[in-house]
Amino acid sequence: MTSQPASLSRRRLLVGSAGAMVSVSLLGMVPLARADEPKTLPDFVKWKDQSALIVHSANTMETQRGAIGSGVVTPSTHLFVRNNLPAPDGITDNPDAWEVTIEGVASPKTFTVADLKKMNVTSVASVLQCSGNGRAFFTHGPGGTQWATGAAGCVVWTGVPLSDVIKELGGNSEDARYITATGGETLPAGLDPKTLMVERSVPVQALDQVLLAWEMNDQALPLSHGGPLRFVVPGYFGVNNVKYVKNISFTKDQTDAKIQASGYRLRDVGVKGAPDQPSMWEMPVKSWITAPLEGAKTGRNMIYGVALGGVNDLEKIEVSVDGGKNWKQARFLGPDLGPFAWRPFVLGTDLPAGEHLIVSRATDVEGNTQPPERTPNERGYGNASWQDHGVTVSVS
Amino acid sequence: MTSQPASLSRRRLLVGSAGAMVSVSLLGMVPLARADEPKTLPDFVKWKDQSALIVHSANTMETQRGAIGSGVVTPSTHLFVRNNLPAPDGITDNPDAWEVTIEGVASPKTFTVADLKKMNVTSVASVLQCSGNGRAFFTHGPGGTQWATGAAGCVVWTGVPLSDVIKELGGNSEDARYITATGGETLPAGLDPKTLMVERSVPVQALDQVLLAWEMNDQALPLSHGGPLRFVVPGYFGVNNVKYVKNISFTKDQTDAKIQASGYRLRDVGVKGAPDQPSMWEMPVKSWITAPLEGAKTGRNMIYGVALGGVNDLEKIEVSVDGGKNWKQARFLGPDLGPFAWRPFVLGTDLPAGEHLIVSRATDVEGNTQPPERTPNERGYGNASWQDHGVTVSVS
Numbered sequence: 001m002t003s004q005p006a007s008l009s010r011r012r013l014l015v016g017s018a019g020a021m022v023s024v025s026l027l028g029m030v031p032l033a034r035a036d037e038p039k040t041l042p043d044f045v046k047w048k049d050q051s052a053l054i055v056h057s058a059n060t061m062e063t064q065r066g067a068i069g070s071g072v073v074t075p076s077t078h079l080f081v082r083n084n085l086p087a088p089d090g091i092t093d094n095p096d097a098w099e100v101t102i103e104g105v106a107s108p109k110t111f112t113v114a115d116l117k118k119m120n121v122t123s124v125a126s127v128l129q130c131s132g133n134g135r136a137f138f139t140h141g142p143g144g145t146q147w148a149t150g151a152a153g154c155v156v157w158t159g160v161p162l163s164d165v166i167k168e169l170g171g172n173s174e175d176a177r178y179i180t181a182t183g184g185e186t187l188p189a190g191l192d193p194k195t196l197m198v199e200r201s202v203p204v205q206a207l208d209q210v211l212l213a214w215e216m217n218d219q220a221l222p223l224s225h226g227g228p229l230r231f232v233v234p235g236y237f238g239v240n241n242v243k244y245v246k247n248i249s250f251t252k253d254q255t256d257a258k259i260q261a262s263g264y265r266l267r268d269v270g271v272k273g274a275p276d277q278p279s280m281w282e283m284p285v286k287s288w289i290t291a292p293l294e295g296a297k298t299g300r301n302m303i304y305g306v307a308l309g310g311v312n313d314l315e316k317i318e319v320s321v322d323g324g325k326n327w328k329q330a331r332f333l334g335p336d337l338g339p340f341a342w343r344p345f346v347l348g349t350d351l352p353a354g355e356h357l358i359v360s361r362a363t364d365v366e367g368n369t370q371p372p373e374r375t376p377n378e379r380g381y382g383n384a385s386w387q388d389h390g391v392t393v394s395v396s
Numbered sequence: 397m398t399s400q401p402a403s404l405s406r407r408r409l410l411v412g413s414a415g416a417m418v419s420v421s422l423l424g425m426v427p428l429a430r431a432d433e434p435k436t437l438p439d440f441v442k443w444k445d446q447s448a449l450i451v452h453s454a455n456t457m458e459t460q461r462g463a464i465g466s467g468v469v470t471p472s473t474h475l476f477v478r479n480n481l482p483a484p485d486g487i488t489d490n491p492d493a494w495e496v497t498i499e500g501v502a503s504p505k506t507f508t509v510a511d512l513k514k515m516n517v518t519s520v521a522s523v524l525q526c527s528g529n530g531r532a533f534f535t536h537g538p539g540g541t542q543w544a545t546g547a548a549g550c551v552v553w554t555g556v557p558l559s560d561v562i563k564e565l566g567g568n569s570e571d572a573r574y575i576t577a578t579g580g581e582t583l584p585a586g587l588d589p590k591t592l593m594v595e596r597s598v599p600v601q602a603l604d605q606v607l608l609a610w611e612m613n614d615q616a617l618p619l620s621h622g623g624p625l626r627f628v629v630p631g632y633f634g635v636n637n638v639k640y641v642k643n644i645s646f647t648k649d650q651t652d653a654k655i656q657a658s659g660y661r662l663r664d665v666g667v668k669g670a671p672d673q674p675s676m677w678e679m680p681v682k683s684w685i686t687a688p689l690e691g692a693k694t695g696r697n698m699i700y701g702v703a704l705g706g707v708n709d710l711e712k713i714e715v716s717v718d719g720g721k722n723w724k725q726a727r728f729l730g731p732d733l734g735p736f737a738w739r740p741f742v743l744g745t746d747l748p749a750g751e752h753l754i755v756s757r758a759t760d761v762e763g764n765t766q767p768p769e770r771t772p773n774e775r776g777y778g779n780a781s782w783q784d785h786g787v788t789v790s791v792s
Contacts, residue, residue, distance in 0.1 A: 069614045070517070070519070070554060070611075070614065071519075071552065071613070071614030072519070072552070073469070073614075075614075117698065118695075118696045118698060118744065119696075119744075120744060121698060121742055122729065122730075123466065123467075123468070123729050123731070123740075124730075125731055156467065156468070156730065156731075158729075215466075218465045218466065218467030218469075218471075219465075299514075301514070302513065302514060333517065333518065333554075334518075334519030334520075335519070335521055335552075335731065335732075336731075337731040338731055344519075346517050348514065348516060348517075
């Protein structure tokens with residue numbers, strides 16, 4: 001069996017979408033298919049490539065670890081899906097008519113997407129990653145979707161820089177410390193909206209990189225990824241990238257919506273979420289092996305993976321085929337799409353017969369590197385442990 | 397009507413594949429659909445997006461000018477097709493078994509694609525462009541496919557650098573001045589192979605950038621684009637990128653195959669092809685507008701296009717909305733994929749009512765820029781005229 005990603009499409013077809021391939025090979029706990037899991041794609045993501053996905057639920061689908069390939073951009077058909085609430089119907093039928101209101105600026109205003117498209121346009125490649133990516137490797141059993149590696153992808157967003165919009169509105173209020181974005185979900189009646197609404201605040205410093213995006217991977221933004229318009233914060237965890245954004249406000253304080261006040265907070269196991277705990281904002285440096293995942297032949301092998309620097313450029317990526325005792329520097333593959341993108345990497349190396357624990361460790365230009373071990377936390381967020389992301393490969 | 401590329405997919409569906417959209421708007425001669433042209437895709441490219449293509453013949457399909465979008469990479473489904481001979485059947489069924497022989501080196505050797513995949517791997521974004529792209533704008537009526545702008549695309553190739561393979565074989569012969577690559581086409585019996593075979597020579601200096609590619613856009617190289625293995629020379633016109641490559645030889649002289657000796661030679665109108673004329677090797681700097689193509693509303697508009705530097709990085713791209721009297725510098729859009737890639741560009745500008753001739757002019761880092769006019773030549777090759785590539789837009 002070759003270790004080259006080009007062969008993975010065939011392999012994917014053989015293993016289907018139930019995660020059988022990774023379940024035999026990953027170190028640590030893995031997400032196993034349960035009998036009650038939906039096995040087909042729900043209607044709003046029917047256009048996706050099911051053979052590249054693990055369907056966890058009607059709102060959560062993970063990219064197969066072996067389906068990443070060696071490309072710099074994740075095809076939209078392969079990108080994971082994670083919706084906090086059901087996607088609202090019909091809003092992408094006439095995307096140019098979607099409206100977003102900007103407040104906390106000198107001249108508040110409501111724009112249509114058509115207005116924004118004429119204002120300016122830029123494209124940015126960035127990693128979209130769920131805060132809980134890598135949760136499956138925690139051993140204290142945090143609840144939530146048991147993502148392994150596939151709640152992450154690298155895509156190209158096209159839209160208008162929020163800073164250009166703000167400039168046209170006379171600048172934001174001077175005492176603003178946060179940008180608060182509100183999603184356009186339809187909330188169920190009779191419940192406190194604050195407990196359900198998707199409203200997130202990010203530090204105002206992120207304004208430099210925020211994009212109001214109407215395209216992903218050069219196509220109109222699909223409903224499942226937040227179309228017609230998404231608030232995109234390159235380098236920040238997925239939850240901050242508010243879908244179907246309908247309101248953006250420059251605020252002195254963070255929103256008191258539950259998803260911000262107590263949700264997505266990093267805290268010790270057993271502790272309840274609270275506003276004084278770190279919020280899941282900037283992503284840390286991280287990497288994982290994507291091939292080989294099962295077996296390999298003795299002799300020369302090509303080891304593939306992906307690495308991301310979060311908000312920083314990557315400095316280097318190292319690979320160890322003996323579980324971290326000895327490291328070799330691997331090479332990045334293909335063009336560098338900027339600090340927020342991930343970079344595929346490859347190492348050609350000889351593998352003798354036996355079981356090998358293959359791990360990778362990325363370091364960014366500021367010297368931040370992946371820790372060997374995960375830090376247990378209540379919700380299983382932000383796992384960047386290089387040990388957890390290794391694969392055991394049988395070479396014969 | 398908005399001038400934003402995201403809306404073009406809808407427009408494409410309206411105009412179909414017969415080139416009706418461009419025929420009303422381009423300056424100069426345009427390819428008109430003829431009654432005898434095939435309107436459906438032949439089997440070997442059935443997987444392509446027909447709505448993005450103009451089908452000229454069973455072996456030649458052009459990308460619609462409006463189908464390029466604003467992305468840095470052209471989707472494989474949208475990429476033009478130009479085959480000199482029918483693609484051989486079945487050779488991509490087991491791509492790893494395809495063999496290529498390397499000669500004119502210290503230790504000649506035959507490799508399978510599986511062998512090459514273990515040797516090294518790199519990815520390079522480059523423009524693939526037919527020598528005759530822009531032929532439709534010549535007025536002296538050169539024969540051959542009447543390509544307008546769409547015999548070009550920017551794709552990512554993945555494979556092994558030829559220089560790595562040569563190193564392993566002890567280096568190439570010292571007196572080699574050319575790299576000669578032979579395609580694996582099945583030649584019709586009873587005819588002189590030299591008149592039909594696809595065998596091209598490029599200067600040995602190109603070795604620095606040659607790739608033996610088994611993937612395009614992160615998927616196994618399709619038959620229609622030269623799979624299982626293609627000889628890729630980034631920065632060189634399409635014909636030099638030999639499909640299904642079966643032999644690579646370091647040679648003192650160029651091949652005497654007709655496609656090299658007299659074909660793809662730049663010469664005056666009425667002159668026969670001969671080996672002493674310039675061969676269609678390196679591509680010149682070039683650009684063209686991709687939106688708007690027909691009409692636009694008065695007021696603020698976004699003008700989109702693509703620009704390539706051939707073998708050099710681009711320095712700047714300028715746009716004129718008055719046929720070249722006044723120029724404004726436009727902005728490149730999205731990540732820079734390197735010197736061989738093209739770059740989408742955009743200019744936001746006000747357009748008053750009336751007819752406007754919108755043109756673009758690219759300049760590379762060595763100061764090479766597009767000429768205003770085409771240089772008439774027998775076969776209609778290498779058209780980079782900025783006048784020819786303009787579009788007349790009605791603004792109301």
